[in-house]
Amino acid sequence: MTQIEYQFTEDFAKKMDAEDPLKDFREEFFFPQVNGQEAIYFCGNSLGLQPKSVKSYLGKELENWANLGVDGHFHGEDAWYHVRQKSKPALAEIVGGHTHEVVAMNNLSSNLHFLMVSFYQPTKERYKIIVEAGAFPSDIYMLETQVRFHGLDPEDAIVELKPREGEYYLRTEDILTEIKTQGDALAMVNMAGIQYYSGQLFDIQAITEAAHSVGAYAGFDLAHAVGNAVLKLNEWDVDFATWCSYKYLNSGPGNISGIFVHERFADRPDLPRFGGWWGHDESQRFLMEKGFVPMHGADGWQVSNTNVLALAAHQASLDIFQKAGMETLRAKSEMLTGYLEYLIQQISGKSGILEIITPKNPAERGCQLSLHIHRGGKSVFDEWYSQGVVGDWRNPNVIRLAPTPLYNSFLDVFKFGLILEQSLKKFA
Missing domain, CATH: 3.40.640.10 (Type I PLP-dependent aspartate aminotransferase-like (Major domain))
Known part of the structure; x- marks a missing residue:
């Protein structure tokens, strides 16, 4: 994994995104809305986002069904x-x-x-x-x-x-x-x-x-x-x-x-x-x-x-x-999750509110980080969601966040950092 000096700044996140060879793939997906704004979607570990091309792929088969009927089993593309x-x-x-x-x-x-x-x-x-x-x-x-x-x-x-x-x-x-x-x-x-x-x-x-x-x-x-x-x-x-x-x-x-x-x-x-x-x-x-x-x-x-x-x-x-390639996706994933880990550690510090329970070694994890919430429980998750963060709550006290390299950006992670910083003040 490339060693990066992460920074909790918008300029750093934008620089990383500008240099990302996968940055254009983000435009191939629909993002849901939360409270009228585009979600910071960190829930690909539960349900991935819809590719914009899905409608045309399905439409093609519906046309085959309409035009060919049973002959679609052996004829047509x-x-x-x-x-x-x-x-x-x-x-x-x-x-x-x-x-x-x-x-x-x-x-x-x-x-x-x-x-x-x-x-x-x-x-x-x-x-x-x-x-x-x-x-x-x-x-x-x-x-x-x-x-x-x-x-x-x-x-x-x-x-x-x-x-x-x-x-x-x-x-x-x-x-x-x-x-x-x-x-x-x-x-x-x-x-x-x-x-x-x-x-x-x-x-x-x-x-x-x-x-x-x-x-x-x-x-x-x-x-x-x-x-x-x-x-x-x-x-x-x-x-x-x-x-x-x-x-x-x-x-x-x-x-x-x-x-x-x-x-x-x-x-x-x-x-x-x-x-x-x-x-x-x-x-x-x-x-x-x-x-x-x-x-x-x-x-x-x-x-x-x-x-x-x-x-x-x-x-x-x-x-x-x-088109993206698994090796390229994995390389970005390690950096993207590394950035999320860095921001969580920098912002939460010794607050005692949350703890990362996923292995620190990138070779022993995917893109997901699981956070053990020691204070605030599901109220922490609900607060993040109200600010547009779509993660995943798992009883009794874990929030899963999965920045996905195909469609998530370093700016997404930075924006989450700002939300985390504000929320910790409420639960300190």
Whole structure:
């Protein structure tokens, strides 16, 4: 990361924005209004902003539907039968895989369940699952019900890793030690890529290596990591992963998910899975015969046909990502979040009102900073919102702020600094 001498001045923020190679991308997004003014939108970790191009991408598919009807499946530009192929190059770049290792499909929790069918096959001796304590509830519910489906007790089968006493995030050595401790009893590690509450970016490569060393699978929920951190899933030998597209991938509320399945499983029809027509061998699909034959790679995990309108909105954002590039986005992200961290520390000082609980090391976080509010509670969050700051409140006392490099600016961060300075006077 480039060392920068940050300054709490408007001139500094404007200078950084003028030198930002990504500055023009801000104009490709709509910004919501709060109390009649453009929001300082730091909530891409929950819902990304709408690209202005989405309407035209959707409109094109609506025209195809209107003009072609059922023939749209096989005729016209981006015929629907093969339309999933269009998103693959961008997804492969974003997650660090090959095009045959990724596919956009379903939603995140559904995909976790489908992938668990393949990668969680517990035995009497090997049945444990490691997950971080305080994982997003959907993941916990998914793991609990999967474990019970196999007739096991979640209290016994699920190992939740907690930070050390007095700390807010996990140490990598503690994760690796627990994997080694579970050893032959461990069936799978199923953790987040970035922990949604603390904002910690886990060492996916080291965790995967450790899991494999004891004979376990390694899978990840990348909801907060995809489009945020540089990922190299193929190189890191990750077995499987899934993510949502509505946070940093800016594809619309509740929009389509995606999966990664490592290429070593590309032609494993023996691997248990739930089959469906859309995952069946494409060359034989319309023979309408019995006998499920999975497609090569991640496509073989598809069950239902593609949601064309969802993919259209998704593609609008993916095309922007391909123009921007993940390495460039990450470089700006580290500087932008570094500036936010600097201002918070400079302004809050020793007030004791708030504390950053996200790792200080940029290599151990994405763009999100989580702030533990020691005094004022949700009133602090409400005060910021009244001034136009859109962040995210998480019970019992954390505010998440995520300056997103595609559309946030250093001036956004500076303006937040002014609001923070004024608000602290009220809660001192």
